[in-house]
Amino acid sequence: MQPIIELKNVCFAYPGGRKVLENLNFEITSGKKVGLIGSNGSGKTTLLHVIMGLLPATGGQVRLFGEEMLKEKDFARARRRIGFVFQNADDQLFSPTVIEDVAFGPLNLGKTKEQAREIARNTLESLGLAALENRVAYRLSGGEKRMVALATVLAMDPDMLILDEPTTGLDEVTGHRITHLINSIDKTCLIVSHEYEFLSQTTEVFYGMEGGLLKYLGDSQALHTHTHIHTAGAMPHKH
Amino acid sequence: MISEELAFRDSPVHRIDPRVRLVFALLLCFATALSGSFAAPLLALGSAMGLIVLSCLPLSAVARRLVPVNIFMLFLWLVLPFTHVGEPAFTVMSLAASKPGIEIAALVTLKANAIVLFMVALVSTMSVAALGHAAHRLYFPQKLVHLLLLTYRYVFVLESEYRQLVRAAKMRSFVPASNLHTYKTYSYLAGMLLVRAHARARRVHQAMVCRGFSGVYHCLDSFAFRKADLAWIALLSLFLLAMAGVSFNYGGLGDFFRGQALPFAG
Numbered sequence: 001m002q003p004i005i006e007l008k009n010v011c012f013a014y015p016g017g018r019k020v021l022e023n024l025n026f027e028i029t030s031g032k033k034v035g036l037i038g039s040n041g042s043g044k045t046t047l048l049h050v051i052m053g054l055l056p057a058t059g060g061q062v063r064l065f066g067e068e069m070l071k072e073k074d075f076a077r078a079r080r081r082i083g084f085v086f087q088n089a090d091d092q093l094f095s096p097t098v099i100e101d102v103a104f105g106p107l108n109l110g111k112t113k114e115q116a117r118e119i120a121r122n123t124l125e126s127l128g129l130a131a132l133e134n135r136v137a138y139r140l141s142g143g144e145k146r147m148v149a150l151a152t153v154l155a156m157d158p159d160m161l162i163l164d165e166p167t168t169g170l171d172e173v174t175g176h177r178i179t180h181l182i183n184s185i186d187k188t189c190l191i192v193s194h195e196y197e198f199l200s201q202t203t204e205v206f207y208g209m210e211g212g213l214l215k216y217l218g219d220s221q222a223l224h225t226h227t228h229i230h231t232a233g234a235m236p237h238k239h
Numbered sequence: 240m241i242s243e244e245l246a247f248r249d250s251p252v253h254r255i256d257p258r259v260r261l262v263f264a265l266l267l268c269f270a271t272a273l274s275g276s277f278a279a280p281l282l283a284l285g286s287a288m289g290l291i292v293l294s295c296l297p298l299s300a301v302a303r304r305l306v307p308v309n310i311f312m313l314f315l316w317l318v319l320p321f322t323h324v325g326e327p328a329f330t331v332m333s334l335a336a337s338k339p340g341i342e343i344a345a346l347v348t349l350k351a352n353a354i355v356l357f358m359v360a361l362v363s364t365m366s367v368a369a370l371g372h373a374a375h376r377l378y379f380p381q382k383l384v385h386l387l388l389l390t391y392r393y394v395f396v397l398e399s400e401y402r403q404l405v406r407a408a409k410m411r412s413f414v415p416a417s418n419l420h421t422y423k424t425y426s427y428l429a430g431m432l433l434v435r436a437h438a439r440a441r442r443v444h445q446a447m448v449c450r451g452f453s454g455v456y457h458c459l460d461s462f463a464f465r466k467a468d469l470a471w472i473a474l475l476s477l478f479l480l481a482m483a484g485v486s487f488n489y490g491g492l493g494d495f496f497r498g499q500a501l502p503f504a505g
Contacts, residue, residue, distance in 0.1 A: 054445045076453065084449040091442040094392050096368035103459045108451030113459055136368070138395040156450065 002066050003027040004082075004160050004188055005051055011059035012043075012050050020046045022212040023060070030159075033189045035199035035206030035220060042209045044192045045087065048164055052084055065159075080109060083153030087164040089145035093137045098124070098148055101137060105156035123155040124148075127181065143174035150181065160188040167198050241394065245296055245359070246366040252294035256468045257365045257373035263475040264361035268354045270482045279486040280349040286478045287356035294360050301359055308355050312348045319344040367391040372460035385456055393439070400435055404428050 005028045012021040020043040028034050038044045049055040051062065053075030062069045064078040086092045095101035102120035103113075111119065124130050129147055132140065140148065146166065153161065166182070167175045175198065182189065182202045193199050199206055200220045208215045252260075271283040291301055320328070323340030330336070362370065371388040375381070408424060415421050 049445075052449055054448070076448075076451075079449055080451050082449075084446075086442065086446050086449075088442070090396050091439065092446045094389060094443050094447065096366075096371070096388055096392055100368075100459045104447075104452075104457075105450040107457035107459065108453065113457070116457075116459060136366075137392060152450065 001029045001031075003029045003063075004065060005190070006063040006066075007051070007060065008063070009060035010050060010057050010062060012046055012055060013058050020212055021050065021057075024212070024214055026207070026214055028160075028188060028190055030188055032205070033203045034191070035203035036190065036192045036209060036214075037194060037196065037199055037206060037217070038192075038209030039194065043212050044209050045164055047209070048084070048162055048190075048192060051162070052079060052082065080156065081159045083156055083158035083161045085149050085153050085161070085163045085166060087168065089142075089149040092149040092152060093140075093145060096136060097133075098129075098135050098137060098140070099133045101148065102152050102155045105152060109156060119155050120151075123151050127151050127154070143170055143177070146170060146174070146178065147181070150178075154185070158187070160190070161185065162190045162192075164192050165194070166191065167193065167195060241367065241391065243363075243366055245300060245363045246369075248295065248364070250293065250295040250364075251467075252290060252360060253364050254465075254467065255361075255471045256462055256464055257369045258376055258462060259468050259471055259475070260361040260365060261370065261373045261377065263472075263479070264357055266479055267357045267361075267475070267482075270479055270486070271350050271353050271357070274350070274482065274486040276486065277346060277349065278488075279482045280346065280353055282478075282482050282485055283353040284349060284356070287353050287360060290360035291356055294364050296359070296364070301356070304359050304363075305352060305355055308351050309348070312344075312351060315347055316344050319347075369460075372458055372462070375458045376460065376462060381456065384458075389443075393436075393443075396439065397432065397436060401428075401432055404431060 005026070007024055007026040010021055010024045010026075011019065013019040024047070026047075036044055036047075046055060050057050051064075053062070053069060053072065064075075065081065067074065067078070069075050069078065093101050095104060099117070099120050102123055103116040106116040106119045107113070121130070121133065124133055127147060127150070129144075129151060132144060132148060137145070137148070150163075150166070163182070167178050170178065179198060179201050182191070189203070191199060191203055203220045206217050206220050208217045267283065267286075271280055274280055274283075291298075320336035320340035321331075321334050323337045323343060325337035325339035327335035328338045328341055365373070368388065368391070371384050371391070374387070375384045405428070408428070413424060415425075
């Protein structure tokens with residue numbers, strides 16, 4: 001099957017700085033839910049930005065939907081089909097009201113105002129967020145912002161979702177809500193997180209990232225079927 | 240930071256189409272500012288007060304908005320009568336206050352209060368978002384409209400980042416004083432805020448690009464023109480015409496069109 005994302009020997013270094021990605025090879029085929037785990041500063045977010053064309057790869061090849069991405073124009077076309085949810089929802093939600101933010105993507109895709117409004121309403125409703133429609137974005141709670149950020153991307157009906165740390169800083173209940181939501185979405189996903197448990201519940205396979213290199217860590221389910229008392233702590237948890 | 244306490248209410252004025260309110264607020268303010276006699280600003284003050292009553296705003300909130308402008312007017316009263324040449328009205332410690340000076344100070348005070356009341360009644364009764372959308376629909380320059388809307392959205396984020404930095408300083412026993420250490424700390428704080436704002440601007444732009452933004456911003460608004468708006472247009476036009484008529488007959492605009500200089504168009 002045609003991979004949606006295909007990276008071949010991709011390198012990235014900040015100007016005058018250290019190398020963040022080194023000869024990285026990676027692919028995601030349609031329908032897969034892939035997790036990516038790594039410590040702070042391991043280059044996870046940089047990798048996502050290279051995939052989306054927000055940062056230019058300094059070497060190697062980025063192919064999206066089978067096409068090689070050479071210019072900004074290529075990326076612009078591919079971005080319409082990949083929904084990217086940023087780590088910080090405040091960066092994603094820039095419109096004064098929720099409905100406008102959700103309608104922003106569809107409007108950019110060339111929908112009319114009426115269509116965009118309809119799509120935005122339906123998306124919010126399907127996520128159980130209909131009540132937030134006319135709320136002012138900055139007055140939302142952290143969890144609500146995260147859910148709305150997801151809605152703004154889903155409203156564009158992308159073929160694939162990329163989520164950067166979707167549960168960081170959320171309480172348990174909201175975290176579960178996001179987990180439930182991601183599991184109910186029938187789309188290819190690449191999810192970056194540093195929480196094992198969250199990834200094991202939402203993805204099928206996962207990769208680890210360290211020092212600019214990717215390592216296949218295996219099947220999420222196989223790695224996370226047992227709960228036990230850890231010697232280092234009294235709380236039962238999964239690995 | 241921006242509380243919009245007067246915007247989310249309901250009254251006949253709040254229900255007027257924001258576009259109508261914005262256009263007439265501007266026109267009425269200009270008409271008030273350009274009138275040269277007392278008649279037109281008095282009429283303006285009267286109609287502005289009428290609008291305030293119709294907008295059912297709490298009078299204390301309205302009064303609070305009049306305080307700063309009138310403090311400024313106080314300084315005009317202290318200076319203008321004593322610096323304007325003309326027939327003296329009274330003297331204070333060998334300083335003569337001239338009659339024309341007093342007249343001008345009174346005129347400016349009248350106009351300033353009328354203009355603030357117009358703005359409070361017509362503009363602060365709409366949310367900043369509605370103001371931006373109304374401006375967009377009235378073909379204001381796009382960049383200005385986006386600047387307004389994005390500023391409105393992020394001013395709160397910046398405020399919370401500022402508070403965060405101040406808290407961080409306080410937690411480490413920082414007490415502001417009049418010394419170099421304080422100035423240095425505040426300049427670091429301001430610099431940090433700028434850097435953060437810049438970084439955020441970049442991330443916001445990236446997020447917009449990821450959702451297909453290509454430079455054209457589409458506004459999603461739902462302004463619907465109602466029959467009541469037509470009545471409001473008629474009423475507000477009447478105010479405007481009355482002011483222009485009064486102005487034309489009693490100086491101001493009339494002098495302007497007759498080719499004479501305005502006595503004072505403050």
